[in-house]
Every structure is written in C-alpha cells, then in structure tokens.
Amino acid sequence: MKYTQGIYPIIRKKAVAAEIYDMTISCPDVAAAAMCGQFVNIKVDGFMLRRPISICGIDKEKGTLRIIFEVRGKGTKALSQLSEGQLVDIVAPLGGRGFELLEKDKKAVIIGGGIGNPPMLPIAQHYGKNAVVISGFRNASAVILQQDFKESGAETILCTDDGSAGRKGFVTDALADCLKKEKPDIIYACGPSVMLKRIIEQAKNAGVRCQVSLEERMGCGVGGCLVCVCRTIRDGEEYYAHVCKDGPVFEAEEVLFDD
Amino acid sequence: MxxxxxxxxxxxxxxxxxxxxxxxxxxxxxxxxEEFYPLSELGGISVKGTTGSRRNGNLPPRIAETPSGMLNSVGLQNPGIDHFIAEELPYLKTKDTVVIANIAGSDADEYRTIAEKLDKTDVDMIEVNISCPNVKAGGAAFGVSCDGAAQITKIVRSATKKPVMMKLSPNVTSIADIAKACEAEGADAVSLINTLLGMRIDIRTGRPVLHNNVGGLSGPAVFPVAVRMVWQVANAVNIPVCGMGGVSSWEDAVEIMMAGASLVQVGAAIFNDPMTPVKITEGLSEYCRTKDIMLKDIVGAVKPW
Structure with missing residues (x-):
C-alpha cells in the first residue's frame, strides 16, 4: 500500500495556540506506510474539497499519526470542532516525495515558519542533538511545538516577528548566524514562500543542500486532477510540478518563485 | 465485487x-x-485532456471551493499525445476497462493531427473537448457556436474510424442546437456538460481566487443544469448521450440517466471521495436488483409533465 482511504478515530485533540489544534488519529495501516514530510487529505462534512494537512508525528508502534493545523477558514474551523472519539475520513499518507533524511550523525538545520513548523518535528527527532531547529512565529500567542523540539535533543532557536517570545526577528537572521558558525550538511525548510525564497538563496550562497516543503491549493491529493502546481525546473525546462505527487518536498534548486 | x-x-x-x-x-x-480499487471496476476511463504537444497549463491557484462545488482552471496541462500513446495507453489497455482518449486543440489542424494519431492505436473511443473554458486560444471557441462545433466534428470524423464523442459546453444559448450540429457531421455520441464558466474574488485583496481569473464550475451545484441539458439534448438527437456534471451518488446517476444519458461521467465528487465511482456502481447494482430491471431500461425514462 502506498496510500489508502479510510475512516479512523481521533484519539486526542487539544488547542495548542490561538486557533491552532493538535490532533492524533489512530490509523495503524496509514502510520505503518507514512514517511517524514508526507501529508493527509482530510474530508470535512459539508465541504467539497478535502483539507491537506502535513504529518507532524508518526508513531508506527502505537499506529498513530499526529497533525497540527491552523483554522484558516470554515473548513478547518469545522475540523477543529471535532472531538476525541469522533471519526475522520482521510486519504493518506500522501506525497510522492517527503524529506530525505541523511545519516543521524550529519548536521542539519531545520527551519519552520508558523504553521510550517509541524512537518519539521520528525526531522528533528531523526537528527536529535545534531540538529538546530529555528522556529519563527508572528508573536508569542502563535508559538507551538517548542517543548517537542527540545525533547528531540535538538538545539532550538525561537524567533518572533515582534520579539514577544525568543529573539526578535526572522528565521533567516537566525539562519545567517548559524551559517557563520558552522556549515551544516543539509537545511530543511517549510513556511511562507517569501521565507523559503530567502532561505534557498542563503543555502545556495553557503553551498549547502536544501530541501523545502511547499503548499498549494489542492484537489484530489493523489496526482489525478493536476491543480496543485508549483513552478520548477526539470531537465533544463520550466515544468509545473504537482505538490501532491511530485512533492510536497523539493530540492531547493528545482523551485522557481514568482518575482 | x-x-x-x-x-x-x-x-x-x-x-x-x-x-x-x-x-x-x-x-x-x-x-x-489503483491504490483505491482495480480500474476494472469502472465502466471506462476518460483520461486527462490531451493536446498535440506538452502543455504546462495555467499558473496556480487553479482551484477554489464554492458552495456545493468548486472552480478549476488547470488549463489543459498534459504531456502531449505522443507521450499518451507511448507511455499511458498501453498500460491502460491491460486494465479491462474502456479507454476513452479526451483530446483538445487550439486549432482545427491540431484536432486532426491528434485524431489521426489515435486512429492508429487501440484506444476504444475519442472524446473531443470543444468546451474547455480555461484555455484562451482553444477548445471553447469552437464549442460555443454550431458552425465551430460542426467544423471540429467534421475534421475529427474524417481523421478516424474510432467512435467520436463530442464534449459540449454549457456556456451556450442552445446546447441542443450544438448537439444537432455535431450529429449532422457524423458524431457517434455527445457528452455534456463541461464546466460552467465562473469566477470568485478575494474581497480582502481584490484579486480573483484563480490565477486565470475565471474557471470552470463543477460539483453538485451544477447538477440540475446538467440534468436539464442532458434532457434537452437527448430529445433533440438520435445519437447516445453521456451525462455528467455534479453526479455524486447512485441516485444522481439514475436521475441523469432518466433524463436521457446512457453513460455517466463522475468528476468533482472524486475529489471529495475517491471511492465515489465504485460506490455509485454498487448502488446502481442494488437498485437494479431490487427493482428487477436492467439499467439500460431507465435511459430516458423520465415522464415529463
């Protein structure tokens, strides 16, 4: 099985920040197949389109997946109102390409911007003390996952735009400081495209491999409808790749951004 | 099973x-x-619209949710007819289901070239898209007039002996007249409806939600329009009608068949539930068993007031 459609119970749900929810779903067959960087496509009653949400935790022994999502509109609002014990219909695990994890003793810098932080946790858990996690948020009320990142053993650097938690400034400032101290083997990033664009430049200038996880409005989630495109370079030509099937993770040098 | x-x-x-x-x-x-079910469970597959050469399609966002439906503006992204024939068709032909090639062109020559190439293959049927609302220089320009529809039907008809099914646009004054024009030029069937042209605007930014500004509306919101148009077309032509537009359940399939469709395509509902085609088939089977009928008996069985 690469992916499946099924109905599974929510075994844990809680609010972790303003309008941000943390949910664990018991789905042993999906958890067994899931890989770091993949996502689930969740059906919400009364809505035409499923909501794609990145996987924040995979527990193959317990057979669970953990997701963290932000209420962005009516669909995610409805999803946030489900409670423990209720069922969700998911198509998962999706994403033809997740994060590529190197040997655990390699040095990784892991960067998440806002709701781009959840898919980074499994990477931090893989590298442990050999990782530096840089998390950026608008302000203190939006901060999530700091305890989880610390428990992974990684060094953590928290940034907020307004300085209300951690250091004031953007994740790219913190990355610049990291790159001055030590050149990592790889950089991973997920977050707003302005952030990714800058990180890709920094990685390129430093000569460090970089993988980014992208987001786009999505339809089927499996590669059938072709709506979730991002601009990439393939074989020297511009190609509109599909986030759901060709990604969501791409190598930095593949990705093109709008000017 | x-x-x-x-x-x-x-x-x-x-x-x-x-x-x-x-x-x-x-x-x-x-x-x-195929991760969800064997393709042999399906009556057939109408594949992604294929053009003469590779197309990247439109910039994202290409999709927007709407009440009981969705807008899309993919813009015919596809790897081109040669890729389809060499890489996709041979595999599909092993799957024990009818393979319908869906084709589109930006001018009459492109339709002709694609149809000639497909004529030499073992594809089962050609569905001719003259109704894609998302490509500036293409399809829809032909599908909105009887002359344009007739012109493309004639060209494809002369290029192939395969069954030719013309896919019609609902963005017209009289879809029955367009269907008759296709029939007159030798179309073996018509399929309808393609999407209804629509638009959404993000009021915070003043920008259209779709990068293409406009896109095609599909989903349950358009189903009554589809039923009406299938009914009008089925009454106007003697060739068979393939109905589509918001079909999401076996009840919808029965309804559009009663309106006159003998084949039913399922689209947007697959995004909501990829199992939809199989669930509909199971529902139809149970419906026929309970009523002790053959499904084909309900085609056009509506009793108008």
Missing amino acids: TDMTRLGIDFAGVHFKNPIVPASGTFGYGKEF
Whole structure:
C-alpha cells in the first residue's frame, strides 16, 4: 500500500495556540506506510474539497499519526470542532516525495515558519542533538511545538516577528548566524514562500543542500486532477510540478518563485 | 465485487460493463487511483485532456471551493499525445476497462493531427473537448457556436474510424442546437456538460481566487443544469448521450440517466471521495436488483409533465 482511504478515530485533540489544534488519529495501516514530510487529505462534512494537512508525528508502534493545523477558514474551523472519539475520513499518507533524511550523525538545520513548523518535528527527532531547529512565529500567542523540539535533543532557536517570545526577528537572521558558525550538511525548510525564497538563496550562497516543503491549493491529493502546481525546473525546462505527487518536498534548486 | 450483470450498456458501438466513467481531468491516467480499487471496476476511463504537444497549463491557484462545488482552471496541462500513446495507453489497455482518449486543440489542424494519431492505436473511443473554458486560444471557441462545433466534428470524423464523442459546453444559448450540429457531421455520441464558466474574488485583496481569473464550475451545484441539458439534448438527437456534471451518488446517476444519458461521467465528487465511482456502481447494482430491471431500461425514462 502506498496510500489508502479510510475512516479512523481521533484519539486526542487539544488547542495548542490561538486557533491552532493538535490532533492524533489512530490509523495503524496509514502510520505503518507514512514517511517524514508526507501529508493527509482530510474530508470535512459539508465541504467539497478535502483539507491537506502535513504529518507532524508518526508513531508506527502505537499506529498513530499526529497533525497540527491552523483554522484558516470554515473548513478547518469545522475540523477543529471535532472531538476525541469522533471519526475522520482521510486519504493518506500522501506525497510522492517527503524529506530525505541523511545519516543521524550529519548536521542539519531545520527551519519552520508558523504553521510550517509541524512537518519539521520528525526531522528533528531523526537528527536529535545534531540538529538546530529555528522556529519563527508572528508573536508569542502563535508559538507551538517548542517543548517537542527540545525533547528531540535538538538545539532550538525561537524567533518572533515582534520579539514577544525568543529573539526578535526572522528565521533567516537566525539562519545567517548559524551559517557563520558552522556549515551544516543539509537545511530543511517549510513556511511562507517569501521565507523559503530567502532561505534557498542563503543555502545556495553557503553551498549547502536544501530541501523545502511547499503548499498549494489542492484537489484530489493523489496526482489525478493536476491543480496543485508549483513552478520548477526539470531537465533544463520550466515544468509545473504537482505538490501532491511530485512533492510536497523539493530540492531547493528545482523551485522557481514568482518575482 | 459488484454484480455488474444488470449494468451493461452498449454505447456508440462500444460495450461498457457499467455506465460509470471517471471524467476527464479528475482522474489523471488512472494509475493514481489503483491504490483505491482495480480500474476494472469502472465502466471506462476518460483520461486527462490531451493536446498535440506538452502543455504546462495555467499558473496556480487553479482551484477554489464554492458552495456545493468548486472552480478549476488547470488549463489543459498534459504531456502531449505522443507521450499518451507511448507511455499511458498501453498500460491502460491491460486494465479491462474502456479507454476513452479526451483530446483538445487550439486549432482545427491540431484536432486532426491528434485524431489521426489515435486512429492508429487501440484506444476504444475519442472524446473531443470543444468546451474547455480555461484555455484562451482553444477548445471553447469552437464549442460555443454550431458552425465551430460542426467544423471540429467534421475534421475529427474524417481523421478516424474510432467512435467520436463530442464534449459540449454549457456556456451556450442552445446546447441542443450544438448537439444537432455535431450529429449532422457524423458524431457517434455527445457528452455534456463541461464546466460552467465562473469566477470568485478575494474581497480582502481584490484579486480573483484563480490565477486565470475565471474557471470552470463543477460539483453538485451544477447538477440540475446538467440534468436539464442532458434532457434537452437527448430529445433533440438520435445519437447516445453521456451525462455528467455534479453526479455524486447512485441516485444522481439514475436521475441523469432518466433524463436521457446512457453513460455517466463522475468528476468533482472524486475529489471529495475517491471511492465515489465504485460506490455509485454498487448502488446502481442494488437498485437494479431490487427493482428487477436492467439499467439500460431507465435511459430516458423520465415522464415529463
């Protein structure tokens, strides 16, 4: 099985920040197949389109997946109102390409911007003390996952735009400081495209491999409808790749951004 | 496994084991859905619209949710007809389901070239898209006039002996007249409706939600329009009609068949639930068993007031 459609119970749900929810779903067959960087496509009653949400935790022994999502509109609002014990219909695990994890003793810098932080946790858990996690948020009320990142053993650097938690400034400032101290083997990033664009430049200038996880409005989630495109370079030509099937993770040098 | 014995339909000279066909553009080339069920469960597959050469399509966002539906503006992204024939068709032909090639062109020559290439293959049927609302220089320009529809039908007809099904646009004054124009030029069937042209605007930014500004509306919101148009067309022509537009359940399939469709395509509903085509087939099977009928008996069975 690469992916499946099924109905599974929510075994844990809680609010972790303003309008941000943390949910664990018991789905042993999906958890067994899931890989770091993949996502689930969740059906919400009364809505035409499923909501794609990145996987924040995979527990193959317990057979669970953990997701963290932000209420962005009516669909995610409805999803946030489900409670423990209720069922969700998911198509998962999706994403033809997740994060590529190197040997655990390699040095990784892991960067998440806002709701781009959840898919980074499994990477931090893989590298442990050999990782530096840089998390950026608008302000203190939006901060999530700091305890989880610390428990992974990684060094953590928290940034907020307004300085209300951690250091004031953007994740790219913190990355610049990291790159001055030590050149990592790889950089991973997920977050707003302005952030990714800058990180890709920094990685390129430093000569460090970089993988980014992208987001786009999505339809089927499996590669059938072709709506979730991002601009990439393939074989020297511009190609509109599909986030759901060709990604969501791409190598930095593949990705093109709008000017 | 569904008992399909009551569901068989002969359509434009091709036998379908059941009338349920995933609609072009919602099902890729089928492979992605084999994770959910064997493709042999389907009556057929109408593959992603294919053009003469590779197309990147429109910039994102290409999709927007709407009440009971969605807008899309993919813009015919596809790897081109040669790729389809060499890489996709041979695989699909091993899957024990009817393979319908969906084609589109930006001018008459492109339609002709693609149809000539497909004529030399073992594809089962050609669905001719003259109604894609998302390509500036293409399809829809032909589909909105009787002359344009007739012109493309004639060209494709002369280029192939395969069954030719013209896919019609609902963005017209009289879809029945367009269907008659296609029939007069030798179309073996018509399929309808393609999407209804629509638009959404993000009031915070003043920007259209779709990068293409406008896109095609599909989903349950358009179903009553589809039923009405299928009914009008079925009453106007003597060739078979393939109905689509918001079909999401077996009840919807029965309804559009009663309106006059003998084949049914399922599109947007697949995004909500990829199992939809199989669930519809199971529902139709149970419906026929309970009523002790053959499914083809309900085609056009509506009793108008």
